[in-house]
Amino acid sequence: MxxxxxxxxxxxxxxxxxxxxxxxxxxxxxxxxxxxxxxxxxxxxxxxxxxxxxxxxxxxxxxxxxxxxxxxxxxxxxxxxxxxxxxxxxxxxxxxxxxxxxxxxxxxxxxxxxxxxxxxxxxxxxxxxxxxxxxxxxxxxxxxxxxxxxxxxxxxxxxxxxxxxxxxxxxxxxxxxxTNRVDINKFAPRYKDNGLCQKFNIDNQITTIVIHGRIVKEKGILEAIKAFKVARQFVSGLKLIIIGDIKNANRKYYRLLKEEINKTNNKESIVFTGYVSHNSVPDYLNLSDIILLPSIWNEPCSLSILESLAIGKSLITTRTGGTPEIVPNNCGILVKIDNSLVQQLAKDVVYLAKNKAKRNFYENNARKFAINNLDDRTFYNDFLKILE
Structure with a gap:
């Protein structure tokens, strides 16, 4: 062909x-x-x-x-x-x-x-x-x-x-x-990279939350930062790492994010990584205890969400667009987008940060779901079958 x-x-x-x-x-x-x-x-x-x-x-x-x-x-x-x-x-x-x-x-x-x-x-x-x-x-x-x-x-x-x-x-x-698929061997659970842990001052006392994706309003990063600040009032030792290309970010929106961060007492608890190559993203995701992806637009089939499931991490995301199709209830928390979004995100972050057993539950189910449904080795053949 x-x-x-x-x-x-x-x-x-x-x-x-x-x-x-x-x-x-x-x-x-x-x-x-x-x-x-x-x-x-x-x-x-x-x-x-x-x-x-x-x-x-x-x-x-x-x-x-x-x-x-x-x-x-x-x-x-x-x-x-x-x-x-x-x-x-x-x-x-x-x-x-x-x-x-x-x-x-x-x-x-x-x-x-x-x-x-x-x-x-x-x-x-x-x-x-x-x-x-x-x-x-x-x-x-x-x-x-x-x-x-x-x-x-x-x-x-x-x-x-x-x-x-x-x-x-x-x-x-x-x-x-x-449905989109991901490389489940590349995006797989691994031990935290010691070099990255040192770079971001992560130790066993830290609960790390990771956001990854484009630095744009639609990804809900501002809402995530606000929710993180609320959650820190109830859980000590939280750190937020935001993976995304700052150079190509919307400048006005990025300034808004920095202004929000500057309002917090502990600015060092929120870190922007800047651009991370796709090959290195799995190492950064494996730093996380919780992955937070609160998109406020209709995500059709988010690659970031699929990668998070494959990496086998506790996921908090939003009930929007095609996301409910790819995040079963036993693989993560889906939050409704309304006026209480920030408060609900904060509540769920606190819940998972304090509940390691629930995190393990989501992690195991997410990885199993990815292995059974999201393996990119099946994508090409399925695509060609549609063209037959």
Whole structure:
């Protein structure tokens, strides 16, 4: 089988700049290289390191679009002013490079607005849309036309799938759910790294809470910090470690977080790690006694949550989007998002910090659930079965 996988205009593949979608595609490619050996062309935003990594593959070819003058500052400005249509420039460039190639399937990653230009250019090709977010709803321009133009739609959760099905029930049969997976050998329980323990002043008297993900409002980090400050009034020896890329964080939001931290009596109890490579994330997660992921948006199928389950840690997260589909009641605590969110998060942190037996219960069940349901070695074959 010959596949074309079209990434987005924001982050490159392989995932040298991070990104949940890009990380999942990396998993897809690596499994194919090792076991299946289908021919895959990856169309991606240019990045020199990604290009270098792609050249190491035997069965996968990286084809890159260099969007000149695109940088993080211009992208942020453009989001407000909408001067440059990077998406249109990108997909037109991709289509130009695709011409002359023949594929069994063209797979579009999370960009429904790429579908109609692709269908116009490749009228006889099979096109699948792999949806990771709420980018295709009844509010999407040309939503029905996009669905009609597709052969398959693969959604990462029933939450996303049902949104798409509701657009046009006549084409609901095209939509299938395939939950994201993780490397359960890489993300596995291990002893705490002594070097990291020394770096963050963690000892046996410390109960460590870890947050990991993008430093953005939607991830509920401000609410987590506020809840942590409340919990410290009832439990001594708490430490909060926030894993995330500060350089690419929303600056206004990051300042807000720092202001909140500065209001506490013990600022040293809250630490930002800065960017941590995906390969190193398991070592940081294994520092935790509790993982706190209080997203305040509709998480479709959070990779951070899946990694937390695989690592076998007590998890506190929010009942939102597709999260209830991947966090059974015996694997963690799901908190309702309402005006009492901070107080409830604090209450649950205190409860788990004082109750090691309950933490062990969640840890054991989370790891078992991950082994049985989240092994990324099953993802590639399940994906290909949908395309059959």
């Amino acid at each position: 010959r596949l074309a996988i079209i990434g987005n205009e924001s982050k490159p593949i392989p995932a040298t700049e991070g990104g949940a979608v890009e990380t999942i595609i990396d998993t897809f490619i690596q499994y194919n290289e090792k076991y299946i050996n289908n021919k895959i062309d990856i169309y991606s935003k240019y990045n020199a390191l990604s290009l270098k990594k792609a050249k190491r593959y035997r069965f996968t070819r990286g084809i890159y679009v260099n969007l000149k003058y695109q940088n993080s500052f211009l992208i942020k400005v453009n989001r407000k002013l909408n001067i440059i249509n990077y998406k249109k420039i990108y997909i037109n460039n991709v289509i130009g490079q695709m011409k002359g190639h023949s594929y069994d399937w063209i797979i579009v990653e999370n960009r429904p607005d790429f579908v109609l230009p692709l269908r116009e250019a490749f009228s006889d090709s099979k096109i699948a849309l792999h949806m990771h977010n709420e980018h295709l709803t009844f509010r999407t321009v040309n939503a029905k036309k996009i669905i009609k133009a597709l052969n398959k739609i693969i959604a990462v959760s029933d939450f996303i799938a049902n949104k798409i099905k509701s657009i046009d029930i006549n084409y609901a049969w095209k939509v299938t759910t395939l």
